[in-house]
Amino acid sequence: MAAQRKIDIVLASVRRLLRVGATPNLLNLLQKQHPVDLAEILGALNDHERRAAFEALAAKDPKLAMKALAELGVERGAGLLADRPPETIVALLQELPLDDAAALIDSLPDEAARRVRELMGGHGGAVGELLDHLEGTAGRIMNPKVFALPEDATAGDAVNALQESGGVEMVFYVYVVDDRRHLVGVVSLRRLLLVPPQTPLKRIMTTDVIGVHVDDEQQEVARKVSSYHLLAIPVVDAENKLVGTITVDDVIDVIEDEVTADIQRIGGLEALDEPYLQTPFGTLVKKRARWLVVLFFGELLTATAMGYFEKEIARAVVLALFVPLVISSGGNSGSQAASLMIRALAVGEVTLKDWWLIMQREVLSGLALGGILGSVGFVRVSLWERLFGTYGPHWFLIALTVMFALVGVVMWGTLAGSMLPFVMKRLGADPATSSTPFVATLVDVTGLVIYFTVAATILRGTLL
């Protein structure tokens, strides 16, 4: 990747310049970088270097420094800001859009956050309002500075207003509001260019505006922006008054965060809040240990289950040989089904009311898959008996046991794996909590019971 190499080269130079204390050259180099690349460079430096580089840049080019800081992620960004006087923090925060500033303030230590909000005064009022919205809602991530015009404005007025509003970033749509700031329409920037300047906005605006409510969840925002292919979505309050906009770049962040959290939950760990390499070791252990310990106690039940069949195992040690086979087949088919359902529920392909239909399909799939795997298992046992005489006189019954156990376990795994996400959702939990390790452990325990019950039935009077 060429982009990665370029950053590595810059990174090496930054380190060298920091070491020799060549600040002017350092600044020169840093100022040439895109904020996103700067954030990556800052992220790769050690704490000491990062602080020094940020100090130097903040003194010379606060806007760029703050843009990079915002890209660095709120936790580490706030960390870089925290140890300076509140007045300086406020001055630096003024360089950022309000939504980014609010996110950073939220991550500052409580005392610092309070002082900063006080000092921000009127400006802080807007930031404070943002922070009053619940985390994970549209209100929290919207930008309250929104480009809106009255209904009786003309296209020419809009262009003029746009020319004067240097500060509003990323304008793609002009929102039209009535005299009480109710959202009544939207005009795309492009449409403005295509009509004569004296055209009233009322004539060219779309009145069927797709918007979200401040209390809507971020996922809902993401779903609307992506399915309607929007560049920005207006946010309204309970009275349909326009209070902000959310742009598509913020939506992409929401989508990526949601996806990452989902994948991590499916993998059986609590979602990490920061990039992998930046997550401290202790956090990484903690986020996994909880599930690992819970599942471990689940796994201990396998010993309990097998304990019931200890006599059978002692009489027919051959049964132990197929334990790995039976439990991994059940676990795998369960994981397959669970992943499918979790993703389908997440992207809205299925809803709770589809559970019955899905159960029928999954039972059939499980039966078919179990039938095939069971036949392969049967052939494997018979073949080995032919070739090596491994299983002795009762090989046929052993083969039958393996086959029926596989059919039962795979079907049960598929069924449990597909239904658990629905149960979670019904209980109000995140379907992704029915992680693949969770399903696998559940199926391990029950699968063993199925296996030994089948064995006890088929082998009674011969091996057992």
Added chain:
Amino acid sequence: MATQRRIDLVLDSVKRLQRVGASANLLNLLQKQHPADLAQIFSELPDKEREAAFSVLAERNGRLAIEAISELGPEAGAALLATRSAEDIARLAQEIASDDAAALIDYLPEELSAAVLDLMRPKESGVVENLLEYDEQTAGRIMNPHVFALNEDLTVGEAITELQTNRDVEMVFYLYVVDERRHLVGVVSLRRLLLVSPETPLKRIMTADLISARVDMDQEEVARQVASYNLLAIPVVDEENKLAGVITVDDVIDVIKDEATEDIYRLAGVSSDERVFTPASETFRKRLPALGIQLVTAFAAAAVVAMFQGTIGRVTALAIFMPIVAGMGATAATQTLTVIVRGIGLGELSWSNSRKALLKEASIGVANGILLGAVAAVVAWAAKGDPVLGLLLGVALIINLFVAATAGTLVPLGLRAANLDPALASSVVVTTMTDVLGFGAFLGLATVFLRYLAQSG
């Protein structure tokens, strides 16, 4: 979700209108919907009703019909499209952007797609065929070749006039600037055009340092560029830096979702194009290979166990704890694989910074192993009254969690370094390793220390 409820209402009306055969009212209702909503309505209708509704719409409002189909996704969309004649499909395909048309046509049965390409206007079928020549999942395949480009010598005023005459180019927010040989030299945002006087030359206000993608760039990399630089669109250039197309942010969102789905499925051994409502027979075919491979690898684990059959015969209690060794190894491996595969997906991890990740994972594996190994040892000791058995189980768990962590890190990073999808084979390979090495360690140790173990019978 309010929208979901609204869609359910429309859906009910659609079904009712179909039942009573009120085509005119049906058409009226369908035409009022947004293509994205129509797609959802189509997907929730039973097969026959879906075809009927699509057919009504396709006759009267081809553009809306094909836009809705395109929102359905290429596979489901093409299946529905294939119910029409080649002439119809060709007519409909000309109503949407060439990249969307190419995606649909690519999924049609081969004979039909050839017939459709023959029937399309030569200019448009040429564009579609060109797109289909790029490899799947590359920038060239998903770009829109109708890109709005302006010559560097134009002024802002002339640019605005150009824009006004090219009304059908979709979603223009960046204007790309090219030289007389169509090399990409700069970019101007639509907004910037409004802020300067009409006689300003584009050359003076364009940004020359712009981020672009090569036609053969992997779509995942394209998505990463757009997401991290907060772009609304990225221009696509060929080997000579000539402007070939543009990829807009809405397509990037689709790529991000698809890649995430693919990662999740592959980690669980599901084929990446399976969906919940894929026909049962196909679902069956798609899941079988992964399960079959797992079965073969499980035989490998069984073979390891068979090596120690004599030991198990003498200490039956060993068999009882075998699932714990295997289960914990698989769980720990899944955890590690998940963070590593996602880290690679987000561009945070690569072979070059793998040492740090490996160190971290290995220590976590050992730390968790010691903790859980100790608990397991005590439990086994208490249950079977044999401290040696407990000790062996504890040691086997430490070894297995260490194997899970190192293999879980190295296998996906290695696959990536070899230019393969890191999610693809990782879980099969890694769980096989934990099974084989875990059982090997547990039963091997038991064989070595057999005379210290309480023997049954």
